[in-house]
Amino acid sequence: MDAILDTIPQLIKDIEQLEDFKTEKENERQLLESQNQKLRYRLKLLKEAGVEVSNEESNMDLLNIEEHAMINLHSVLINLFSNAIKTAYPTLEDIGQPAVSAGSKFADYQCNASMQICKLLKAKGENVSPNVVAKKLVECLGQCDIIEKVDVSGQGFINVWLSRDKLRKILHYVLEHKLMPKPLSNREKVIIDFSSPNVAKEMHVGHLRSTIIGESLCRVFEFIGHDVLRLNHIGDWGTQFGMLIALLQDKFPDYKTVSPPINDLQQFYKQSKVLFDSDLEFKKRAYDCVVKLQSMSPDHVQAWKLICDVSRKEFQKIYERLNVSIIERGESFYQSRMENVVKELENKGFLENDDGRKIMWSPDSSIPLTIVKSDGGFTYDTSDMAALKQRIEEEKADRIIYVVDAGQSVHFEILKKCAIHAGILDPSKVRMDFVGFGVVLGEDKKKFKTRSGDTVRLVSLLDEGIKRARDKLVEKGRDKVLTDEELKLAETAVAYGCIKYADLCHNRSHDYVFSFDKMLDDKGNTAVYLLYALTRIRSIINNLGTHTQDLNEPISLDHDKEWKLAKSLLRFSEVLLKITEDFCLHHLCEYLYDVATTFNEFYDNCYCIEKSPQTGEIVKVYTGRILLCKVTAEYMDTGLNILGINTVSRM
Numbered sequence: 037m038d039a040i041l042d043t044i045p046q047l048i049k050d051i052e053q054l055e056d057f058k059t060e061k062e063n064e065r066q067l068l069e070s071q072n073q074k075l076r077y078r079l080k081l082l083k084e085a086g087v088e089v090s091n092e093e094s095n096m097d098l099l100n101i102e103e104h105a106m107i108n109l110h111s112v113l114i115n116l117f118s119n120a121i122k123t124a125y126p127t128l129e130d131i132g133q134p135a136v137s138a139g140s141k142f143a144d145y146q147c148n149a150s151m152q153i154c155k156l157l158k159a160k161g162e163n164v165s166p167n168v169v170a171k172k173l174v175e176c177l178g179q180c181d182i183i184e185k186v187d188v189s190g191q192g193f194i195n196v197w198l199s200r201d202k203l204r205k206i207l208h209y210v211l212e213h214k215l216m217p218k219p220l221s222n223r224e225k226v227i228i229d230f231s232s233p234n235v236a237k238e239m240h241v242g243h244l245r246s247t248i249i250g251e252s253l254c255r256v257f258e259f260i261g262h263d264v265l266r267l268n269h270i271g272d273w274g275t276q277f278g279m280l281i282a283l284l285q286d287k288f289p290d291y292k293t294v295s296p297p298i299n300d301l302q303q304f305y306k307q308s309k310v311l312f313d314s315d316l317e318f319k320k321r322a323y324d325c326v327v328k329l330q331s332m333s334p335d336h337v338q339a340w341k342l343i344c345d346v347s348r349k350e351f352q353k354i355y356e357r358l359n360v361s362i363i364e365r366g367e368s369f370y371q372s373r374m375e376n377v378v379k380e381l382e383n384k385g386f387l388e389n390d391d392g393r394k395i396m397w398s399p400d401s402s403i404p405l406t407i408v409k410s411d412g413g414f415t416y417d418t419s420d421m422a423a424l425k426q427r428i429e430e431e432k433a434d435r436i437i438y439v440v441d442a443g444q445s446v447h448f449e450i451l452k453k454c455a456i457h458a459g460i461l462d463p464s465k466v467r468m469d470f471v472g473f474g475v476v477l478g479e480d481k482k483k484f485k486t487r488s489g490d491t492v493r494l495v496s497l498l499d500e501g502i503k504r505a506r507d508k509l510v511e512k513g514r515d516k517v518l519t520d521e522e523l524k525l526a527e528t529a530v531a532y533g534c535i536k537y538a539d540l541c542h543n544r545s546h547d548y549v550f551s552f553d554k555m556l557d558d559k560g561n562t563a564v565y566l567l568y569a570l571t572r573i574r575s576i577i578n579n580l581g582t583h584t585q586d587l588n589e590p591i592s593l594d595h596d597k598e599w600k601l602a603k604s605l606l607r608f609s610e611v612l613l614k615i616t617e618d619f620c621l622h623h624l625c626e627y628l629y630d631v632a633t634t635f636n637e638f639y640d641n642c643y644c645i646e647k648s649p650q651t652g653e654i655v656k657v658y659t660g661r662i663l664l665c666k667v668t669a670e671y672m673d674t675g676l677n678i679l680g681i682n683t684v685s686r687m
């Protein structure tokens with residue numbers, strides 16, 4: 037018995053040891069679990085950044101980032117740093133995206149999150165210097181194959197040097213596979229409502245802006261791989277059609293058999309408006325026509341179609357010249373849906389009577405929508421509410437983007453609030469964005485008008501662009517060098533390219549001055565400058581003739597200027613991603629301008645070919661540099677294409 041009793045202390049000790057061992061194991065397990073969790077988190081972030089991680093399981097020490105055309109170095113670094121912050125300071129609240137910026141004098145990229153972290157730590161009573169924080173972040177950064185080396189400056193900036201080898205591989209991938217993104221795993225249906233002029237009214241410079249910006253946005257989303265529906269929400273419905281139809285019936289009673297000569301619809305519109313305001317009998321008939329049109333009386337529908345056709349042909353001319361594709365789905369498309377949405381809002385008790393009008397409030401807006409006018413007619417608000425519902429429910433949109441002048445921002449703001457209030461729009465499922473833009477000004481800084489004060493006709497504006505572009509090319513003696521066909525191509529590429537670029541290169545929310553002189557200047561940040569830069573790169577490659585080189589040689593990135601160019605090129609996907617968030621196409625313009633100027637620096641400093649001074653014959657080709665030229669041309673061509681600018685091989 038005693039012997040048994042003697043063993044008890046030993047047993048207790050053993051049990052204690054086992055307990056300790058268990059806790060130790062448990063701690064270890066927890067540690068591993070938490071490390072695992074962090075690694076999974078890092079993986080998730082990298083995947084979200086469009087980065088494939090190849091050796092997820094086998095080797096967590098070095099992250100190998102798969103080479104592909106749309107690698108976003110900036111997002112990769114942001115994700116690495118935000119993960120390092122979470123590892124180093126797990127108790128710190130989420131600090132959002134750490135500040136990582138490109139192109140400082142001291143490094144390829146720089147992260148200055150340390151200062152922000154210091155402040156947050158200080159608030160918690162912990163006093164550490166940014167330098168100490170930065171060092172801790174670097175320790176927790178882990179290794180990634182896009183990073184060559186990292187160091188910390190005295191003030192706590194983290195400097196990152198990228199791996200030339202890795203960037204060379206990525207650029208090589210682009211050379212081989214072209215600049216084409218991989219199919220998206222989260223492809224979205226994106227509806228872009230743009231251009232949207234009004235029937236019987238002139239398409240003006242405001243619509244030109246919407247057309248140019250909208251077309252480019254479509255191209256951005258399509259390029260990335262989304263399913264884009266381009267919609268032209270034409271103003272083709274409403275009371276004004278009553279007046280137009282009434283006048284058509286008066287003026288051209290045989291309109292059903294003979295096509296009426298109403299080329300100048302605007303004049304026609306003005307005339308009908310005068311009659312509508314002065315002639316009571318006409319006014320009555322106009323109203324009657326609206327009712328008949330809305331109830332789809334065949335004669336009235338035919339008259340309406342004729343009128344729309346005239347406008348449509350005019351709009352189409354502009355779209356063809358500017359290479360814009362868009363599906364017409366005007367307000368008329370929503371007639372029956374408007375009736376339904378009005379019923380729905382009425383039944384759910386959202387409509388309020390206001391002096392005979394039916395209006396709708398949302399809890400936090402200062403003005404209501406007018407859903408039904410006192411004469412029973414529908415409004416711009418009604419058609420937009422019906423269109424929104426149709427786009428969500430029938431088109432199954434994930435994102436809806438409206439490219440309309442900034443003057444209509446309030447309309448879209450209340451539309452959104454009311455649609456949320458009515459349960460039509462659920463912002464957690466469908467993202468609705470208003471992309472507004474400023475006014476086009478003349479060189480006198482006043483609203484862009486003709487000398488006589490009329491709105492500028494877009495067709496004449498484009499014609500003038502063509503003439504000015506040709507003058508410019510002739511002034512440079514290009515007519516003597518280019519064939520007639522080449523000159524024609526150059527002339528349109530320059531004219532329309534300049535008009536588009538001048539619009540897109542400004543922050544869209546600002547007003548901008550329309551000036552042919554400025555936009556055709558080949559020295560500034562203009563389309564002409566970019567087009568020249570690209571044709572120059574192409575001619576460097578083409579002049580090689582039989583010296584065309586092997587793609588398999590490594591792209592040369594050793595010279596400072598080569599390296600600078602590579603880094604500039606690889607900002608492409610970062611720029612596109614940004615545009616899908618803030619819809620500002622000037623980021624892409626700035627990118628292209630930066631690429632072109634950086635290319636020129638490279639070309640001025642690095643020989644690509646050597647020629648014999650005696651014979652002028654090529655004696656040496658620096659293939660690695662020629663490949664850098666080729667890949668630059670690929671990025672520039674793709675970028676210009678997204679801006680809707682045609683490139684040429686000679687100009």
Ligand SMILES: NC(=[NH2+])NCCC[C@H](N)C(=O)O
Pocket residue numbers: 229231232233234269270271420423438440
């Ligand atoms: N869904 C929309 N409201 N799109 C914009 C329409 C623009 C309108 N037709 C105008 O000229 O001002």
